[in-house]
Amino acid sequence: MKLHPPLVHGDDKINRDILRPLFETSWRWWALFGLCLTGFGAGFVTWMWMLGAGMWVTGLHRPVMWGVFIANFVFWVGLSHSGTLISAILRLAKADWRRPITRAAEAMTVFTVLMAAQFPLIHLGRTWFFYYIIPYVNQREMWGNFRSPLAWDLMAILTYLSGSLIYLYLPTVPDFAIARDYATTPVRKKLFTMLALGWRGTRKEWHRMNLAILMLAVLVLPVAVSVHTIVSWDFAMALAPQWHTTIFGPYFVLGAIYSGMALVVTLTVLIRWAFKWEDYITPFHLDKLSKIMLVAAILWTYLWCGDYLITWYGRLPEEKVIIDIKNGGPFFWHQLTMMLANTIVAIPMLAFKKVRTSPWALMFLTIFINVGMWLERYLIAVPTLVQKGPSYTWTTYSPTWVELMMSIYPFAGFVMLYVLFVKMAPFISIWEIREDRVAEAYKTMGQAKLRAIVAE
């Protein structure tokens, strides 16, 4: 016998708490939104200007053809990971503590991928012809080259984007319905009515949706894993020293989960504070997230060392010169900061429950971790290129203000979409929380004693 939460009546407090941001907008919101819009706009104008002027406005030159743009691409694809991943994993694992954070995470995925997806276009010499890469029927019988990792990227990312978009939208439908019923102004009413797809909450609907979510969770998992594996192949499939390595697949995925988790935590803490949702997102949740982060940190460090030690010990001339410039040369500080952020500081800190449960400590730590993860992407892309091939052509690389602007651009854009989202949809899954609350049964996961709904 299944229990279903009543629709509108019932726990009205949760509804109002969570729907508040949809109906009330503070000056703070406008300030933040304005700030982001400015950053995003500035970046966009820079991009358009670069399209007009040419790629020489960047710090790129032969043989360093990939720089900050590609680092940003990898970084943002990476960030996208944990969102869908934890949500899906935890859904399947029926870990109910996930409930308050899943939507924040899923939304994060969608927006980060949206940002990431722009960089392959930004770094094109002829962005206006990007569509040549799309395999579509044309009378010239011209096709993309399916052997090229870039073609794989395209498909992987589009799949991932569409997948996680649906995966975000579907569970939100019932909440849109609630929002619809609470909406006062006609505009909002219309909007949410549209988004709710006429959800009425019949038994059938609930049944179908739970099924759909379950299936999506199963489908989206392998996609999430494959995406960053494929991104890693942009490098791993190449013949360049330090790129041409089989470890990159798992290494990238773990890096992605690591940085993604870090971002989830950062955001969760901020949202929790911003909307005073302390009693929905508790230290208990942060602790869980941090534990996953800790595991990722340790595994990432393990793989990094695995890769590093072997090339260092092997001392092939080609590899050695590149390791040298990371250990002593122009990239020394990048590498040191990265190691501090991702391993030397992060792992011990996360080992303490005190840190894992204190929001602010976590926030600074996770931001630091993502600084480290960005540097990691940068260190993958650039050093190889400055000293590959005949030493007569070796060079150095320093980004220009254009690359700086194009790095601010995705951050601003991401936060902007996020704050917009807060105004668009219930940010915590109301029905899932309620589902949780109404469920009386308890069950244990590991040592932890968790709330859980009666399993279907």
Place this chain on the structure above:
Amino acid sequence: MADLMTATHEAAHGAAHGAAQGAAAAPYEGAGSPYRWGMSVDLDRCTGCGACVVACHAENNLPIAGPIDTDEGRSVDWMRVERYWEGHYPEITAHFVPVMCQHCTNAPCEPVCPVFATYHTPEGLNGMVYNRCIGTQYCQNNDPYNVRFFNWFEAALNFPEPLANQLNPDVTVRSRGVMEKCTFCVHRIRDVAADAKAEGRLVEDGEIDTACAQSCSANVITFGNLLDPHSKVSKAVASARRFRLLEGLGTEPVVYYLKGGQA
């Protein structure tokens, strides 16, 4: 006086050796075509004079990057003469290596191109379709020889009137945002091959010469058909002195270098 032994390896046992190795390049399923263009570069003749570099600029409408972008690494030299120092004064030596696209049989630059803008022709050239290129610059990252050049700016602008009159009408002036590289002077190949075809014959050895080979008075560079065992280039690459750049990578270039020095 061993160091006065001036007989060259060729004369001694070079040819035999080469024959043993089979001069022509690695098996290549471009097939069908009677041509397999290749090149030999005799480093023992090269004086680093740089004539080939300018010749390539003149023949192929290479852009003029200007002082600042040249320093920033955006100049374009399909052919460059690399100089390698070794040691310290007075125990110092320097070596010249003229390097252009090696037209690798297993060209790493090709599979990574998402739009087939760079591909392999049946005649064994690494072809480049400018108007197909979208400028991902991936191919240069994957080119172990760093001989692919990106058009960073509207290069035509750096041919102030009337300098543009020097441009070779047989060769495109590449537009901004596309990759370019040594083509083995493919326009010359086409020109001659077309005539030969019209006359119902094959291109004869020596009929085609690349601009760099032509300009080199030291006769360092030999261009020709590797499938023709009697061509000058086939004979040259039969030499015991032959080697190929970064041979270990297995890119199977069709540009063969002949080692310098008393060998």
Place this chain on the structure above:
Amino acid sequence: MERREFLKLSGLAGTAMVLGGCEDYSSQLIAYVERPIALEPGEGNHFATTCDLCSAGCGVSVRVVEGRSVKVEGLEGHPLSHGGLCALGQAGVQHQYHPDRFRGPDLRAKAGEVSPDHLKLKMLFDDVFKAKKRPTTVPENFKVGLTSFAAPDFALADEKAAEARKFGAELWAQASDRLGKALAAAGAGAVMVLGPQVRGHRYQLFAKAAKAFGAPAPVIVEPFGHEALRAANKAVYGRPEMPHVDLANTQLAMCFGDEPFTTGPAPTLFNWGFGEMRRGRELVRGLFVVVSTRMGEAAAVADLWIPVRPGTHGVIAQLALHALGKGGVTVAEAHEKTGAPVERLEKFVRWVAGTELKVAFGGGEVLGHTNAVETLSLVNGVNVAAGMVGRKGGILPAAPAPIAGMAPPEPIGYKDLLALVDRMKAGQVKALVVAGVDLFMALPGDAGLEDALKAVPEVVSFATVPDDTAALATMVLPDSTFLERWGDATPAVGSGSSVATLMQPLVVPFFETRAAEDVLLAAAKAAGKDLGFASADAFFKAMWAGVANDNQVPGAQSAWKKALRNGGIHKPALGAPLAARMPANALPAPRFEGEEKDFPFVLQPVKSMKYREGQGAHLPWLQEMADPMSAAAWGGWLEVNPHTMEKLGLAQYDEVIVKSLHGEVKVGVVPYPGLPEDVVGMPLNFSRRNGTRYDSVEGGSTWEATMKKDPGRGEDARALLGAKAEQAGGGLAWGSFRVSITPTGAKSKRLVLVSKSIQPQESPAVPARVEQEFKVWPIS
């Protein structure tokens, strides 16, 4: 001409005469006189002519497409180019289409002040370009009747161009008047100074003009030239001219300081000879020994390099003499005097004694030392001692030109040039005519040439592009380029053939320029003096009458057509035997100006193949190409030994002030392992105070594509040299100056490096790379 035949020719346009050793090469070229006018657009034709960018006189074949000369290529089978070409020769077309080329005559009211008329003419031509066209009309004086292919869409250009041409013709009329008057007025006070490329019958016409106006015979000036070598040749071989160094057939070539393949008297020829010597013969691979202070291109490809202290090259020549049992010095002494490693000297002695055919030649950095003449005499002496003078594989006498009166007189020495400058200062020169040379490129900074020129009432420059001399001229009468006019020459160096190269007008003069011959003829006419020729065209045809006359020979090819097809006439020949006098064994120690404590470094001015004596400086291709050794481009650089840099705390790109007793320059530092620690190198003649947009000291023109400001090429090494004539025979010892280096603390904005990595200092992994991947050095 038959269309089929034509197609055959144009088909060959693509192949560009590469048929190695084909029987009748000339049949592939179209004689200019039977030039097919109605060419198919896009199809090219090749015409033979002579490269005029240096005095070597290589035969070239120029590809002409739709009236544009698009590519200069080597002329197969020519005794100097052997089908090849040097980097400078390749850039001939940039000479032709240089954006700053003078559009027409500039008759100035005051020295250095561009006339309004000249500006107007420039505007008129710019309008033609604005219409995205090129001038396709023909200058009114252009007799030879070339017409390029005026497709309908050129109509617009033709109108505008015709207007420009018309105005230009008016200016030329004034120009010849004014020139005629000036020369007549100056009479004996007129001096004509010509560059080394003013040779053959072109020189003869200048001489005629001078005579007609009662002026002294024109003098030839050779910037940083070979006068010490000529003196040495005179002393040992009995004749000043440069003989044929038979590299191709020798077993051991000894090169003393010269850079024969890049900046020598005939790079293309020596390059060919080197290739043949090394790998041109079945069983013999010639050995190449280089004796020099700075490791340059030649030393880099040597089988044995003997590094010596500046100015001690002669000692090694003495060592060779010793090895040949003709006195000289022992290995121990040689090591003592030159600092060269003993084992290399011993190897050298073994090689000299052990080889049958050997040849020694010198030049390059040796020419700059105070003991140049003595050193080079000793070098020549080695050939005498080895009995290689007049022997195959040795030194062979240069054959005279097959046509009389083509050899120009010997260039005047540096001392005479200084004397001329003084006479100018003293106001004894009433009119100065300068053609084919930028005098500033021939003189050190403190020679006071600027004041001298200002003291001359009428300075006439025939420059085609702006240079420092033209900048101070009162009249600029731009010459047509070698692709637009008649001309001929006999090469400055022996090549084993008797050569008279021919230059023919292949394209219509692009602007309103005139061949200097036409200008002189017109000027004489205007002054009521008759030189006996109507035009340059008539003049050259008359000069070649001996060949041209037999036009009516039955059968297809007349000698004249053949000459045009082959870029002149040449047949294997040698000149009258050379003398072989053993020089005195005396070798004065080199002198260096400046106290070692104030000026710790010897300055080694470097002639880069990028710039030569200045001919390359204004050509963007040559500015942009990497110097083979330093890998620097666009202007100047300072070569410093990496250890010295460590001592001075200098890094690549650091800007330093190089100071000598005579001046100072700011320049960026390049690590150069090929120099001793107490010697620094800097290129010569790469910039001009008032040059073109590509070679100006200050630059400033903005690059259209990127809108980046051009920092300019910076001050030239000439600013560091003293004017005193220090050599025996009065040559300029340009390598005899000490300098000091002071870092400015800034990074150089002007230094441009194509390759920034200096192995092996940078990374220990590199020798491994070079070894494994670029197996390129001698195994011995």
